[in-house]
Amino acid sequence: MPRIHPAVRAAFRVTGRVAPPLALAASYRAFRTIGAPAPVRTADRAVHERARRGELRVAGERVVTYAWGDPAGDPVLLVHGWRSRASRFARLVETLERSGRHVLAYDAVAHGDSTGRYTTILDHLAIIRRIADDAGPLAGIVGHSFGALAAGTAVTEGVDAATYTAVAAAPSFDALNDGFVRAIDLPATLHDRHARRVAARLFPDEPDPAARFDLFRHPVAAPALFVHGSRDREIPPASSRALHAAHPGSRLVEPDAGHNGVLDAPETLGAVLGHVTAGAVNSA
Incomplete structure (x- = not known):
């Protein structure tokens, strides 16, 4: 937090x-x-501004969606965290885009350029399903912080993704x-x-949200990669170590970075690209 x-x-x-x-x-x-929407960082502005924009209506609010790269490429969906926005993935967008992927993202309700004052994980799940339905099977879904819980829950509840990556995950x-x-x-x-x-x-x-939204009780079936900055002060790295242990066959990477800085770490970018690429090979 x-x-x-x-x-x-x-x-x-x-x-x-x-x-x-x-x-x-x-x-x-x-x-x-949630507070005022996070601004687009100067370092991320060029990527943010060249995105192809779209809109969805979810929970009565306007949700802004983004796409980069070749529309014919394998789709990868990025799910941002609490009080963040899609543009915070800019370095990962560039990395995946250069590899030929079709990179998709959105600003959640009450975040970024989307409207609203409040949101819940249910809004995230609705958005993820809508984007995944339009894009077809995802080569990967990548979530950061709260977004990692939303992304993992979406996959356990039926969203078709060949790989799952959780960065600085909130596990439950x-x-x-x-x-x-x-x-x-x-x-x-x-x-x-x-x-x-x-x-x-x-x-x-929801009779028991604690049971439904829990990546320990409901491990993600897709091949999983967990990335967590060793200097994270918001969510302890031990959370991702425990998730790694709960997901047999998963991989754990711990860059020397904090909660948000981990998104820019070269080790993170390389690990995510390698994970998505391996998933594509294995599903071919």
Whole structure:
């Protein structure tokens, strides 16, 4: 999770002890808050601006989609993380594009150039299915952070992808909740109540979101690559090591990088390209 200001942590810590209902209401609002869309980095602008753009309507919102490279090439879908955007994959887009792939991505609801104020993993899943249905079988799906959980869940639930790559993966709904309440310093006695509130309000029709959105309980059947920066302070590298152990035959790469910087690391780019290429050979 992003770093939280010490004053905010102190407020949650104190309020959680003296007024638990107020603390839980505030923690839920904070959990849902996305904030202003992340800007396109200067280093990514050229790739962002030359993309072929499209639009989808999901959950009543306008979702902006992007495509690069040869439309006849093997499609690879990139799924960005929380408070991020498709352009953050710019170095990977260039790498896959040079290899002849048809690179696809999108700005999730309430992210980037798409509309909306809030989003859930259900919106991601709807978008992924729509793009995959249009593109046909994917040569690969690559997710970063929260996007890795969404991408992995999509594959376990039927999206056809020859390979799966998780970069700095959030491994489960429970892990997301746990990381958040620890980041804001909500008292441990309120952790389960916070998780139940999030589940009930964000997924009212889902009997057990913690069970559904969990890459340990539902390992991805496609050949898997896990990449995690050794200096990641938002999601511990141990998460990807555990996912690697839970996915027999998978590969683990740990570049010397942080949570977002890992997307630009040469070791990441080479590993992802090699994984997608090997998947194409194996499925031929």
